[in-house]
Amino acid sequence: MKRLFLFILTALTLTGTARAASWWNYPPDNQNVRLTSTNLPIVWLNVDGKAIDRDERITARMKVIHNGDGQLNYADTVAHPGQHIDYEGYVALRYRGSSSFGMSDKKPYSFRPLTGPLENGGVKQKVNILGMGKDNNWALLAPYADKSMMRDLLAFEVSRPWMEYTPQGRYCELFLDGTYYGVYILTEVVSNGKHRLNLPDPGDSGDELTGGYIMEVDRAEGMTYTSKHHPVGDTGSPYTSKYIHIQYKSPDYEDLTRDQVKYITGRIHQMETALWNYRPGGTATYLEYLDRENFIDYQLAMELGHNVDAYRLSGKFFKRRDSEDARFKMVVWDMNLAYGNADYYQAWRTDTWTYLQNNTLNAAGEQYMIPFWWYKLNTDPTHTAALKRRWAQYRRAGLRSDRIMATVDSLAAVLTAGGAVDRNSRAWPRWGRYVWPNYHVASSFDDEVAWLKQWLNDRIAWMDSQLDYDPDALNPADVNGDGNVNISDVNAIINMILTGKADPTGDVNGDGTVNITDLNAVTGTILGN
Numbered sequence: 431m432k433r434l435f436l437f438i439l440t441a442l443t444l445t446g447t448a449r450a451a452s453w454w455n456y457p458p459d460n461q462n463v464r465l466t467s468t469n470l471p472i473v474w475l476n477v478d479g480k481a482i483d484r485d486e487r488i489t490a491r492m493k494v495i496h497n498g499d500g501q502l503n504y505a506d507t508v509a510h511p512g513q514h515i516d517y518e519g520y521v522a523l524r525y526r527g528s529s530s531f532g533m534s535d536k537k538p539y540s541f542r543p544l545t546g547p548l549e550n551g552g553v554k555q556k557v558n559i560l561g562m563g564k565d566n567n568w569a570l571l572a573p574y575a576d577k578s579m580m581r582d583l584l585a586f587e588v589s590r591p592w593m594e595y596t597p598q599g600r601y602c603e604l605f606l607d608g609t610y611y612g613v614y615i616l617t618e619v620v621s622n623g624k625h626r627l628n629l630p631d632p633g634d635s636g637d638e639l640t641g642g643y644i645m646e647v648d649r650a651e652g653m654t655y656t657s658k659h660h661p662v663g664d665t666g667s668p669y670t671s672k673y674i675h676i677q678y679k680s681p682d683y684e685d686l687t688r689d690q691v692k693y694i695t696g697r698i699h700q701m702e703t704a705l706w707n708y709r710p711g712g713t714a715t716y717l718e719y720l721d722r723e724n725f726i727d728y729q730l731a732m733e734l735g736h737n738v739d740a741y742r743l744s745g746k747f748f749k750r751r752d753s754e755d756a757r758f759k760m761v762v763w764d765m766n767l768a769y770g771n772a773d774y775y776q777a778w779r780t781d782t783w784t785y786l787q788n789n790t791l792n793a794a795g796e797q798y799m800i801p802f803w804w805y806k807l808n809t810d811p812t813h814t815a816a817l818k819r820r821w822a823q824y825r826r827a828g829l830r831s832d833r834i835m836a837t838v839d840s841l842a843a844v845l846t847a848g849g850a851v852d853r854n855s856r857a858w859p860r861w862g863r864y865v866w867p868n869y870h871v872a873s874s875f876d877d878e879v880a881w882l883k884q885w886l887n888d889r890i891a892w893m894d895s896q897l898d899y900d901p902d903a904l905n906p907a908d909v910n911g912d913g914n915v916n917i918s919d920v921n922a923i924i925n926m927i928l929t930g931k932a933d934p935t936g937d938v939n940g941d942g943t944v945n946i947t948d949l950n951a952v953t954g955t956i957l958g959n
Contacts, residue, residue, distance in 0.1 A: 451609035454481045456537050458857035463610040465505045469848035471496035471516065471560060471602040472503050473570070473616065475523065475539075479607060482539070484531065487522035489547040494518070494602070494616075496560060502848070505605075517559050520544040520552055526569060528649065528743075530766065533866050536574040536612060536858055540619070542566050560600045562618055563625025570604065571615040574858070575865050576766040578878045579613055579851075580841040585735055585765035587837055591828060591934040592727045595620075595627050596762055603850055612854040613845065620644065620746045620761050622680045627748055627761075631681065632690050640752040643694045644680035647745030647801055653683040655695045659706050661799035664786040666809075672792070674801045679746065697749065701758060705806045714810055721757040725807065726820050728760035733784055734829075735768030736889060738777035738867075740784045741800040742791075770869055770885040778869035780888040783896075821897040822911045826904060827934035829890065835883055842879050851875045906938045907955040915955045923949045 451457030455477070465472070476491040494516040495503050504510035525531055526540035543559075543566055546552035556564040573579035583599050590596040599617030603610070622629045622644065629642025650656075650673075657674035676698065678686065686694075701719035708716055732740035744764035749757075770778045775790055785804035792799065807813050828834065845851045855861060855875070862873050872878035894901055909919040923944065926936045932944035938951040 452479050460857050461609050463853050463857045467502045467504050468603055470850050473602045474605045484525045487524045490521050490523040492521045520547055534574040536572040538572040539570040541568050562598045565623045567619045567621045569617050569619050571617055577872055578882050581769050582765050585762055589731045589762045612857045613850050620763055637751050637753045639693050641750040644748045646677045646679050648677050648743050650675040659702050661788050662802040662805050663789045672799050705803055708806055710809050721759045724759040726817050731762045735765050736784050737768035738772040738775050741804055742798050772867040773869040774867055781892045818897045822899050823935050825899055838883055907952045909935050919952050
């Protein structure tokens with residue numbers, strides 16, 4: 431009876447106004463928020479009142495207005511004609527996410543641009559949206575539990591200079607069937623494509639069979655590969671009743687041949703066996719199967735964020751063909767519960783290692799635990815020494831205290847400059863209220879940002895102490911991190927400029943580029959200027 435009443439009420443409401451959202455599409459608390467102008471792109475989705483599904487995609491129409499960085503975008507397109515339409519067309523739309531869907535009132539979406547409606551035979555097409563390159567696989571993340579709305583993008587910005595691939599994302603404000611739904615993040619999905627990982631489709635034999643594949647450590651959903659090795663505790667003892675599940679992401683499992691499945695699962699098993707058999711001081715044969723620097727960069731991203739889901743969920747990794755690179759590499763993804771945002775599994779703490787959380791996870795009855803990979807890697811003295819060196823490089827570059835705080839401030843400024851935070855808060859009034867799984871219940875956006883910055887400062891200080899980094903010894907001109915500023919640092923920058931392969935440590939003056947001014951800064955330090 432209640433559902434019938436709600437259906438009739440909703441039908442009457444829809445008849446009276448085009449702005450009312452269908453109750454089955456999870457509208458915000460306040461459906462009367464007005465947007466006049468904004469510095470963020472505006473995204474309209476129109477499903478004509480149809481229910482959006484989690485599994486089956488439906489046809490929707492999408493329009494994206496973006497007049498350029500630094501320009502205002504206007505919701506009233508009649509009063510403001512001639513605005514730049516970044517994309518307009520059909521998309522195949524569905525909900526996405528696990529906990530980000532089930533535990534959030536504000537729902538995220540997955541969409542694929544189409545040549546026309548699905549009902550008329552429309553097929554997916556690649557389009558360039560907000561300057562992120564042509565592709566046919568996109569997401570609209572819905573920051574909800576993350577009241578700063580910046581944790582995912584912060585993790586991307588920290589990781590991007592170091593890792594082979596990190597997704598791009600852009601803030602936007604979303605309307606669904608004319609109702610304002612708040613601030614979203616339109617982002618790339620970790621997928622194959624020219625502007626993404628750019629992997630060739632795997633073939634049937636030889637080198638073509640060896641790549642490319644995208645896999646993901648995650649829940650036991652759909653067809654998965656179950657590891658032959660169990661997770662381990664903080665002393666290396668296995669939890670024999672717990673398992674590591676790996677999903678097939680690209681190609682989809684149903685598109686893989688039997689030989690391709692056999693190859694990629696066999697390759698994962700080879701990597702895991704080499705890691706499992708490693709003993710401290712022994713030969714690191716596992717390096718044949720994984721890229722040490724990439725795994726270190728991924729570990730530092732997870733540990734900096736103390737991500738409650740780190741390593742065990744959304745653990746995306748890929749493999750190219752052997753002729754290009756035979757080793758597995760990781761990709762950073764899904765960090766909205768990181769940086770002290772979760773109130774369970776000790777995730778709010780700044781003084782513990784995430785990769786050693788299996789004892790805590792097991793005690794809490796958690797089914798999905800951290801693969802043994804990370805415990806084993808950190809028993810290798812060569813790995814831990816390289817981890818310390820890499821952390822020192824991070825700290826001299828993007829994780830220098832002033833720079834990481836400037837990154838947070840920059841993201842906050844984007845959200846506040848045009849009133850987007852205020853509009854989102856009116857649509858979803860949550861300040862001063864617990865939202866699962868908040869550890870800190872912020873009273874305002876400023877409060878949330880201040881708390882996040884303090885948490886980052888505390889976390890970085892603890893990691894400095896554990897990884898033997900002395901922030902007082904910081905010298906941006908020490909490009910190679912050997913503790914001295916000399917001709918080798920000059921040579922390092924010259925090499926970056928000549929090869930075009932700039933490392934963030936070469937950005938001595940902090941202007942975002944590596945060029946002759948950085949070279950001058952190093953030589954000036956050597957000469958005492």
